[in-house]
Amino acid sequence: MSGHSKWANIKHKKGKMDAIRGKVTTKIGRELTVAARLGGADPTGNMRLKLALQKAKENNIPKDNIQRAIQKGLGSLDGSNYEELVYEGYGPAGVAVMVEVMTDNRNRTAADVRHLFSKYGGNLGESGCVSWIFNKKGLFVVEKETGVDEEELMMLSLEAGADDFKVEENEFEITIAPTLFYQLQETLEKNNIKVSVAEVTMIPETTMELAGDDATKMMKLMDALEEHDDVQEVYANFDIPEDLM
Template sequence: MAGHSKWKNIQHRKGRQDALRGKIFAKLAREIYVAAKQGDKDPANNTKLRLAIAKAKAQNMPNENIERAIKKAAGGNSSEQYEQITYEGYGPGGIAVMVEALTDNRNRTAADIRHIFSKRGGNLGETGCVSWMFERKGLLVLDRSEVNMDEEELLLLALESGAEDFETTEKAYEITTAPEKFEEVKQALEEAGLTFTTAEVTFIPSNKVHVQGEIIKDVFNLIEALEDHDDVQNVYTNFDIDDDELARYV
């Protein structure tokens, strides 16, 4: 899961997540609104809405923002209609890129995404060209400095509650689950007093492409441009970078 976790670390180092917090909250609110609009307004009866709320809370989105998005969907007065579209393509160095968008104008968004790819050394491909390289998994990331138990105890708790994999990095513990086990594992860890920096069902690459040198900057520029687009909700990639290379370019 190098592409996912390292990109999160890069964002923190560059201060991008704080700088873009308002935009992040707006995108999360849109995701919650669409989930509530398309299904039950009660998270207990709407899995998609529960997952959207879990993702928002992991980003420290205020409860009032979450409630406002659900009430907006329940009100029925909004004329906003969003369509979920996934774009697939290749970036610099041959990395695979998947982009999930929520848009009210399919033609505008498609043209924008194509332009971003072509301007930054990538190319937009056909549906299915890279999605086979990714697996849908639940991902729970914990800041090691905030975990109130030792690693062995956490590992045992995660596995006993149904996790598939457990990985330790320099600053975090990363726990992966089958999508259907995500909420069960998350709840077990929460009951143990743990909180997450990331809690979502996401796409994790099954194979990775190593990038180095100047291509690293090109990869970062493409991902940043995609994430900055108002209609883009998530960007998934399969790049991997050595830590010493990462320190040199960030």
């Protein structure tokens, strides 16, 4: 299984636990605020807001919370002026890591992120040091246990403009240009095909296989970064064997 689809599934399951602790509510609230501030309150012409609203729906965030976050972005309510930053660095064994944050204090966040990289055997790098390894893509994962027909799924995906269709051990992984994300999503919904992951994300061109202590440290680093309140997303190009996972 590719490193990215594996981590996408881990994040999907982990997200449910985070939602219980309220972390997802806070992070999606920030995303809604910034999306509205940059592109307005109409999701029809604001893809970023549309994606944030989808995340909010998937995590059962109350409508009042959603509206409050959007109003903050429009300036109707007082709110923190969040700044968006991307940190790049290397994890154990040189794994490429990208960290997207929203913060109202960049000095605090930079120090925290640097500390976490160092704590788990990595180091923070210069801007641009690993971003060239990643491409922004729409990602869909469909579990084989849903009973979907492989050939039908592949044809529907390709007709909707998919870039790639991978057959993994327990699932199908589809990637598509971000601009065609909703086109494929609507196609799958119309054909009653259930997806376990549907997101616009950063996918690595190459992956590094990890084992032993490096694998353990890498998972701890990913978890620690995602637990940080200012961190919105973490991307990495590791691959860990299923038995070690």
